[in-house]
Amino acid sequence: MSITLKINGKEHTVDASPDTPLLWVLRDHLGMTGTKFGCGVAQCGACTVHVDGKTRRACVAPIAGLTGKEIVTIEGLEGAEADAVREAWKEIDVPQCGYCQAGQIMSAVKLLEKKRDPTDEDIDLGMSGNICRCGTYMRIREAIKKAAGDLG
Amino acid sequence: MSHEQPLVGQELDPGLTRQASDLILNLSHGINRATASRRGFLKGSSAFVLGLFLLSGKTAQAAGAENLTAAVPDLKSFQGGDATPHLFIQIQPDETIQIVCHLSEMGQQIWTAVAQVLIDELDAPWENVQIEQAEGHPRYGNQNTDGSRSIRYNFDRLRWMGAAMRAMLEEAAAQTWKVPRKECKGTLGQVIHTPSGKKLSYGALAAKAREMTVPAKKEITLKKREEWRQINKPVKSLTTPLIIRGEGEFGQDTRQEGMVYAVIARPPQLFGKVKSLDDKRALEIPGVMRTVKLPALEPPAGFKPLGGVAVIAKDTWAAIKGREALEITWEDGPNAGYDSEAFEKKLMAEVQKPGTERLKRGDVAAALDAAAKTIEADYYMPHLAHSAMEPPAVTARWEGDKVICRGCTQSPQSARRNVASVCGIPEDNVTLEVTWLGGGFGRKSKGDHFAEAALVAREVGAPVKVVWTREDATQHSYYHTVSAQHLEGGLDDKGKCVAFLHRTAFPTIAATFSYGQDEPRWGDLRQGATDTPFAVPNMQVESGKAEAHVRIGWMRSVANIYHAFAVQSFASELAHAAGRDPLEYLLELIGSPRLIDPNKEGAEYDNYGSPMEDYPIDTARHAGVVKEAARLAGWGRELPEGHGLGIAVHRSFVSYVATVVEVAVDKDGKLTIPGVWSAIDAGTVVNTNHVEAQVEGGTIFGLSNALYGEITAKDGAIVQSNFPDWRVMRMNEAPRKMEVSIIPSTAPPGGVGEPPTPPAAPALTNAIFAATGIRIRRLPVFDASRRDRLIKTEQDR
Numbered sequence: 001m002s003i004t005l006k007i008n009g010k011e012h013t014v015d016a017s018p019d020t021p022l023l024w025v026l027r028d029h030l031g032m033t034g035t036k037f038g039c040g041v042a043q044c045g046a047c048t049v050h051v052d053g054k055t056r057r058a059c060v061a062p063i064a065g066l067t068g069k070e071i072v073t074i075e076g077l078e079g080a081e082a083d084a085v086r087e088a089w090k091e092i093d094v095p096q097c098g099y100c101q102a103g104q105i106m107s108a109v110k111l112l113e114k115k116r117d118p119t120d121e122d123i124d125l126g127m128s129g130n131i132c133r134c135g136t137y138m139r140i141r142e143a144i145k146k147a148a149g150d151l152g
Numbered sequence: 153m154s155h156e157q158p159l160v161g162q163e164l165d166p167g168l169t170r171q172a173s174d175l176i177l178n179l180s181h182g183i184n185r186a187t188a189s190r191r192g193f194l195k196g197s198s199a200f201v202l203g204l205f206l207l208s209g210k211t212a213q214a215a216g217a218e219n220l221t222a223a224v225p226d227l228k229s230f231q232g233g234d235a236t237p238h239l240f241i242q243i244q245p246d247e248t249i250q251i252v253c254h255l256s257e258m259g260q261q262i263w264t265a266v267a268q269v270l271i272d273e274l275d276a277p278w279e280n281v282q283i284e285q286a287e288g289h290p291r292y293g294n295q296n297t298d299g300s301r302s303i304r305y306n307f308d309r310l311r312w313m314g315a316a317m318r319a320m321l322e323e324a325a326a327q328t329w330k331v332p333r334k335e336c337k338g339t340l341g342q343v344i345h346t347p348s349g350k351k352l353s354y355g356a357l358a359a360k361a362r363e364m365t366v367p368a369k370k371e372i373t374l375k376k377r378e379e380w381r382q383i384n385k386p387v388k389s390l391t392t393p394l395i396i397r398g399e400g401e402f403g404q405d406t407r408q409e410g411m412v413y414a415v416i417a418r419p420p421q422l423f424g425k426v427k428s429l430d431d432k433r434a435l436e437i438p439g440v441m442r443t444v445k446l447p448a449l450e451p452p453a454g455f456k457p458l459g460g461v462a463v464i465a466k467d468t469w470a471a472i473k474g475r476e477a478l479e480i481t482w483e484d485g486p487n488a489g490y491d492s493e494a495f496e497k498k499l500m501a502e503v504q505k506p507g508t509e510r511l512k513r514g515d516v517a518a519a520l521d522a523a524a525k526t527i528e529a530d531y532y533m534p535h536l537a538h539s540a541m542e543p544p545a546v547t548a549r550w551e552g553d554k555v556i557c558r559g560c561t562q563s564p565q566s567a568r569r570n571v572a573s574v575c576g577i578p579e580d581n582v583t584l585e586v587t588w589l590g591g592g593f594g595r596k597s598k599g600d601h602f603a604e605a606a607l608v609a610r611e612v613g614a615p616v617k618v619v620w621t622r623e624d625a626t627q628h629s630y631y632h633t634v635s636a637q638h639l640e641g642g643l644d645d646k647g648k649c650v651a652f653l654h655r656t657a658f659p660t661i662a663a664t665f666s667y668g669q670d671e672p673r674w675g676d677l678r679q680g681a682t683d684t685p686f687a688v689p690n691m692q693v694e695s696g697k698a699e700a701h702v703r704i705g706w707m708r709s710v711a712n713i714y715h716a717f718a719v720q721s722f723a724s725e726l727a728h729a730a731g732r733d734p735l736e737y738l739l740e741l742i743g744s745p746r747l748i749d750p751n752k753e754g755a756e757y758d759n760y761g762s763p764m765e766d767y768p769i770d771t772a773r774h775a776g777v778v779k780e781a782a783r784l785a786g787w788g789r790e791l792p793e794g795h796g797l798g799i800a801v802h803r804s805f806v807s808y809v810a811t812v813v814e815v816a817v818d819k820d821g822k823l824t825i826p827g828v829w830s831a832i833d834a835g836t837v838v839n840t841n842h843v844e845a846q847v848e849g850g851t852i853f854g855l856s857n858a859l860y861g862e863i864t865a866k867d868g869a870i871v872q873s874n875f876p877d878w879r880v881m882r883m884n885e886a887p888r889k890m891e892v893s894i895i896p897s898t899a900p901p902g903g904v905g906e907p908p909t910p911p912a913a914p915a916l917t918n919a920i921f922a923a924t925g926i927r928i929r930r931l932p933v934f935d936a937s938r939r940d941r942l943i944k945t946e947q948d949r
Binding site (some may be wrong): 026035073123137 | 395402590
């Protein structure tokens, strides 16, 4: 079945079953592999994308419900918060293996859009849905605070 | 790959864009690459890479492989392998220094570290680095990215390699100018004729330098420590600029023209078999193409695939749905009776009786009899799973009787051998391409996922990506073993420890390779049992029997995890029994500065493959990290109500780490970790920033497993399947802050990836005891009985 999705400002028509989660359309049909597969059950956050300005777990978001919505992935992520987060991630050298980091960045950007000066509790709340098995949590916390400071 | 041109997956679409086809070609030629500068980064975009390398038919590693015959013998025999410079370094006329990294990148930043050492000795500008991943091939020497050995085995080799290339550039300049080589000096990408000040860039000299004879060691000068520009510096990661844009290729990300996807239904029990299969409903699911029955696994397990049924589909989702619709009856096999609850009782009983003597000093039995006070304690740790964020994935395609496998592996050469052996083809018929690894932790050292993909692809006749789901990774791992330990200690009338008995029982890793093995091997015991650095006059280590019922494998720091948990918990328990401060008592146990050799006390100790003369067990270094971690933590400071500090120290992979954990337990029993402080003595370190990162990450790994980690079996099958029934640490549970101190050292480099993990668990449980009086001897802390709350039970009182 043919479904059209708007991803990173561009329309893509894919031939996939309507119950297919966005994750597999991105990765297998469109080759946008920046959004990662970690658990498939919305528990790890590796597949975090933005849908109409809110974080969504792409692994449990069937494409049938996404037509006409604005989808943003790590590949198309832009804006002041995104720039500040990416700079802070580089400055603090946050990632280790990097597999979870696209999801971490997608969550961090939304956190900073909502809270310009996040407290530790805000960071706990905003980031606890993203697992990092390498254990970069302390650096993520530091980088979010740095990005917040840079955004002013 | 530049972010403006993401890999759009139109390879299944007849309207291939130029970009996509370039990139597919790029990826299929085994290039996963990063650069140091923005300039270089843009150069590394798909179109440029194609122009530079693939139209000329050469990747840096292909170019390097051609020039090995020129090497002289004395550069060929380093511990890590051949140090012939062309093998890893190609210099381009535009000054780009192309480096091949033979070790797998899994977050430990080995790409950056290899480049640092080579660029430093070559004496080239860091901005000119471009690095790519080597395929798995014996020409690269030891590629096993495991055992915390990458820098330990390759530091000297890489230094000589970089310096040899610098010598060849100097020789090329000397011949061009017709001057003696000793008047020519390579510095920051240029050779300078010192008397005249004439200069030629490395790029200008590269073609001529390639024709120079590879020099012998005596003609090569290594830099002095004080001349290092990159080594021992906090150089930024080469991979981060790609990662933050979703670029770089992991095993799960591989894309090839015409590829299909597979997931596999594997037998729930080890050595289980498919009794009957009905795939009718599965084949009705849109996108599902066919199923493939895999051969049943016969013992020993080794790295062979587990068997089962693969579902092939046009995308991963269809394959997953197809698998759910399979109707399979399994034959359970010999492990169907494995039950963790019963096994725990059996293992705990095993360590109550005398075991096989593995190390003996003095007379423990007599000393315990004569002691003024004796204590004993039993410790238990369950199975654990590595649970890297990237579940395994491999893409395989056959060309005639040859197979090309591409995926995430820590051990590409063993994966290559394994594919050859399982498929019954010569090793030379296997091309083994390595992607980035989304975490490894030892799981991806085992090449079963490669052999499985090769078997499936051979049946299908098209490129197949075999995707492991989280459930697959959790239920079909090579598990960290389950263990029980019994310790006894004797104190004299002054509270000094005079007797120390350590009895340990666990299914051994050896059982995975040698069916039926039921006794710990020296390889298990050397990790924290036979090398306990305590100055106790009477000491004995014993092992007990235990059979394996799942695939047992190594996981980040391996047997050190449970041995350090027991020994370092017991050190704190001895201090408590003696009425002493745990830090002071730990230092007394470690005793005066001296070198220890377990081989002289009846043990077989291989020192992690490093010579004892270069890497002795040095108790001064144990004490050094203990004192430094305690200083960082402010040991002895006044703590708020409900807080406690715990300390632990452990040497593993020839490096020393001490960790202090502070816990806070509120009146409801809720635990938080306000801070962690670690000191590491790993000898010479290449990247100070990334060593700190490994200490942070290794500690989190240890804390996560200690707080939450428990894999159990029922009727031979693994009970847990996904987050959260298999729970790992999250942001809100992580330490609020962590500080790391690297002990300055000129000693040869030790391991870094694993040594931070072992002290984390006992430092945590010692802190919990200090805060609450609750002594945790069975991990995880939050097992089913505690439900996330540390409330004293009758037993704790």
